[in-house]
Every structure is written in C-alpha cells, then in structure tokens.
Amino acid sequence: MAKPRFPAPDHDHQACLSASLERAESAYVEAGGRLTELRASVLRELAASHQALGAYDVIQRLSAAGRRVAPISVYRALDSLLEVGLVHRIESRNAFIACHEAHDESRPILFLVCDACGTVAESGEEGLNEALGNAARNAKFTLDDTVLEMTGLCEHCAGREGTRGH
Amino acid sequence: MAKPRFPAPDHDHQACLSASLERAESAYVEAGGRLTELRASVLRELAASHQALGAYDVIQRLSAAGRRVAPISVYRALDSLLEVGLVHRIESRNAFIACHEAHDESRPILFLVCDACGTVAESGEEGLNEALGNAARNAKFTLDDTVLEMTGLCEHCAGREGTRGH
DNA sequence: GCTAGAAATGTGATATTATAACCTTTCATA
DNA sequence: TATGAAAGGTTATAATATCACATTTCTAGC
Numbered sequence: 001m002a003k004p005r006f007p008a009p010d011h012d013h014q015a016c017l018s019a020s021l022e023r024a025e026s027a028y029v030e031a032g033g034r035l036t037e038l039r040a041s042v043l044r045e046l047a048a049s050h051q052a053l054g055a056y057d058v059i060q061r062l063s064a065a066g067r068r069v070a071p072i073s074v075y076r077a078l079d080s081l082l083e084v085g086l087v088h089r090i091e092s093r094n095a096f097i098a099c100h101e102a103h104d105e106s107r108p109i110l111f112l113v114c115d116a117c118g119t120v121a122e123s124g125e126e127g128l129n130e131a132l133g134n135a136a137r138n139a140k141f142t143l144d145d146t147v148l149e150m151t152g153l154c155e156h157c158a159g160r161e162g163t164r165g166h
Numbered sequence: 167m168a169k170p171r172f173p174a175p176d177h178d179h180q181a182c183l184s185a186s187l188e189r190a191e192s193a194y195v196e197a198g199g200r201l202t203e204l205r206a207s208v209l210r211e212l213a214a215s216h217q218a219l220g221a222y223d224v225i226q227r228l229s230a231a232g233r234r235v236a237p238i239s240v241y242r243a244l245d246s247l248l249e250v251g252l253v254h255r256i257e258s259r260n261a262f263i264a265c266h267e268a269h270d271e272s273r274p275i276l277f278l279v280c281d282a283c284g285t286v287a288e289s290g291e292e293g294l295n296e297a298l299g300n301a302a303r304n305a306k307f308t309l310d311d312t313v314l315e316m317t318g319l320c321e322h323c324a325g326r327e328g329t330r331g332h
Numbered sequence: 333g334c335t336a337g338a339a340a341t342g343t344g345a346t347a348t349t350a351t352a353a354c355c356t357t358t359c360a361t362a
Numbered sequence: 363t364a365t366g367a368a369a370g371g372t373t374a375t376a377a378t379a380t381c382a383c384a385t386t387t388c389t390a391g392c
Contacts, residue, residue: 005305006305006306006307033368033369034359034360034368034369036358036368036369036370038369038370039369054348054349055349055350056348056349069370069371070370070371070372070373071349071350071351072350072351072352072370072371072372072373073369073370073371075349075350075351076369076370077369077370080369091257091258091313091315092257092313094348094349094350094378110298110301112301112302112305112307114307115310121305121307123301123304123305125297125298125300125301125304126297126300127293127296127297127300128294128297128298128301130293130297131291131292131293131294131296131297132276132291132294132316134291134292134293135276135278135289135291135294135316136278136316136318138289138291139171139172139278139287139289139320139321140172140320140321140324141172141278141280141287141316141318141319141320141321142318142319142324143316143318144281144316144317144318144319145316145317145318146315146316146317147257147258147313147314147315147316147317148313148314149257149312149313150298150301150302150307150309150310150311150312150313151310151311151312151313152302152307152308152309152310152311153307153308153310154305154306154307155305155306155307158306158308199339199340200339200340200388202339202340202341202387204340204341205340220377220378221377221378221379222377222378235341235342236341236342236343236344237378237379237380238341238342238343238379238380238381239340239341239342241378241379241380242340242341243340243341246340260349260377260378260379
C-alpha cells in the first residue's frame with residue numbers, strides 16, 4: 001500500500017468484491033470467530049461499493065435484498081467485522097466501509113473521503129506514523145488508537161463538482 | 167504550540183478559562199458575528215474543563231446553572247463557535263471542547279484524547295502536515311478538511327489506570 | 333426615535349445513530 | 363447427543379442531531 005488510490009468509476013468492481021469476501025473467511029479462521037451468514041451479508045453490502053454506508057443504510061439494503069434485520073443485529077455484525085479488521089469505521093461520518101486491502105497492523109490507516117461521491121480510499125502514508133509517534137511522545141501520551149480522516153474531492157470528482165456517486 | 171501538553175490536574179484553570187473567554191470576543195469581531203449570551207454560556211461550560219462534552223452534557227450543565235435550552239439552540243451555538251474556531255469537535259466522541267490556544271489556520275490539529283479522564287490536548291505536530299499533504303497528492307485528492315484524533319492515556323492517568331477525572 | 337431587514341433564538345416535532353435487557357437458536361466439541 | 367459458548371432475535375429505549383416555522387433581538391439607515 002505505497003500510494004492510496006481511488007478506484008476508477010469503471011474499474012472491475014466484481015474483483016474487489018470477491019477479494020474482500022475471500023479474505024473474510026480466512027480472517028475469521030485466524031481471529032478465532034465464524035464468518036456467519038449475517039456477517040457475510042453485512043460485509044457483502046459494504047463491499048458492494050467503495051462508499052461508506054451508515055448502519056441503517058446497510059439495514060435498508062439488506063431489507064431490499066429480502067432480509068429483515070434489526071439495528072442491534074447489524075451493529076453486532078459490524079462490531080465483529082471491525083474486530084477482525086474486515087471493516088473500518090469512518091468516525092466523521094458515523095459510517096462503515098469494507099476493507100479492500102490488508103494492513104500493517106502496527107500502522108494507523110488514513111482515510112480519504114470524497115465529499116462528492118462518498119468513496120473512501122485508504123492510505124498507509126509513511127511519514128505519518130513517525131509524526132504521530134512524536135506527538136504522542138512529546139505529550140507523554142500512551143497511545144491506544146488513532147483516527148485519521150481527510151475529506152475533500154477524489155480525482156474523479158474534482159473535475160466535475162456537484163456530481164454524486166460514480 | 168511546539169509541544170502538545172496535558173494540563174496538570176492542579177493547574178490554574180481559572181486562567182485558562184479567562185483566556186478562552188477573552189479570545190472569544192475578539193474572535194467574533196474578526197469573524198463578523200456576535201458573541202451572544204447563549205454562545206458565551208455554551209463556551210463557558212466547555213471552557214470550564216479540558217474535557218470533551220457532548221451537546222447534551224452542555225444542556226444539562228446549563229440547566230443545572232438555571233438556564234433551560236433546547237438541543238437545537240445548543241447545536242446552533244456550537245456550530246457558530248466551531249465556525250469562529252473557538253470550539254473543536256472531537257469526531258470519535260461526538261463531543262466538543264473549547265479551544266485553549268490560537269492555531270495556525272493552515273494546519274490541521276491533532277487531538278490527543280485521554281480515555282481515563284477525558285481530557286483533550288491539542289497538537290500542531292510538525293511532520294504531520296507534510297505527511298498528510300503527501301498522501302493527498304499521491305491520491306490526487308483535493309483536500310478540504312482533516313480529522314486527526316488519538317486516544318490513549320494522558321501522562322497524569324498513565325500511572326494510575328482506572329482513575330476518572332482529574 | 334422609528335422601522336425594515338438580517339441575525340439569532342424559541343418552540344415543538346422528529347430524524348438518525350446506537351445500545352439495553354432478555355430470550356432463543358446454532359454450532360463445535362466432548 | 364447433551365452441553366456450553368457464541369451468535370442472533372425481539373422489543374424497547376437511549377443518545378445524538380436536525381427540520382420547520384414563529385418570535386425576538388440587533389443593526390443600519392432614515
């Protein structure tokens with residue numbers, strides 16, 4: 001993950017989706033839980049796009065797909081997927097995205113969120129980790145978790161502002 | 167703001183509070199709005215500590231101080247204070263803090279949030295800006311806003327975990 | 333002073349996000 | 363094939379945030 005990249009609007013998304021779901025099974029084996037039908041369904045809805053979805057968006061989509069699920073169930077599934085690292089939470093949106101790549105666990109992830117199309121890219125930018133470490137050290141802060149999010153326009157939307165959704 | 171610092175539990179908080187409120191009047195003159203009684207009240211509650219408070223915490227405190235205010239009014243006051251830069255929003259907590267120092271507008275602020283006592287420190291760490299700029303450039307991302315938050319334990323709580331509130 | 337328009341706030345209702353409490357089902361394993 | 367732990371269902375509710383519209387307050391210009 002040297003460079004963060006926004007997927008082109010016309011990329012082969014089926015491949016992304018498959019990759020995400022394939023990783024899921026093994027991630028659960030490694031982490032010690034089970035990729036249940038519910039969790040897989042929730043992940044599928046998230047992985048179906050590169051956009052951040054709210055928990056209630058997921059509920060609506062599952063419902064549209066013929067499956068009624070209570071909020072608490074979706075939140076539980078999301079919690080589990082977050083723990084296993086298959087999903088990320090975008091704090092500034094109260095929303096979730098499927099993780100589309102493996103991460104170096106020791107590094108925080110920077111999310112780039114497009115305000116126009118809602119697409120989220122992940123970055124493992126090098127210098128970032130060091131700068132954050134310095135800040136923590138200077139403040140004598142015992143670091144637990146890090147939230148790094150940027151909002152703006154992705155390369156595909158920058159030229160044609162006002163557009164919604166690729 | 168070279169080094170972020172967590173205020174000592176026994177620091178002269180009256181001074182912090184006064185400083186914050188003094189800045190407020192001039193900040194509004196500069197920005198072109200008015201520091202109304204409501205906005206000052208909200209700011210006062212936030213500036214009364216270095217902890218992040220939820221909007222409803224503010225409502226409760228104002229109520230305890232004898233002033234009943236509707237949620238929408240507090241949110242409007244908070245929006246105004248945020249615009250003027252007197253208050254910051256901590257996304258990972260859905261909470262707000264009074265800004266206790268002037269910032270270089272061109273740089274994002276890193277917040278260090280103590281999980282034990284809730285105190286928030288602000289940092290303008292140097293390298294950070296560059297790393298974020300690189301990430302944006304690499305992704306061809308047109309940057310608008312940045313959310314940088316770290317959670318963990320402040321120096322005062324690290325030694326005595328489990329403690330709540332200085 | 334008086335008044336028109338803009339800015340701020342009040343009022344009441346409601347939308348959105350998230351969790352609590354308790355019960356039932358599913359599944360791996362002994 | 364019983365058993366206990368993990369997962370999920372059901373119902374209710376908490377916590378966070380906003381909408382729509384009426385009223386008040388402030389400022390500027392007369």
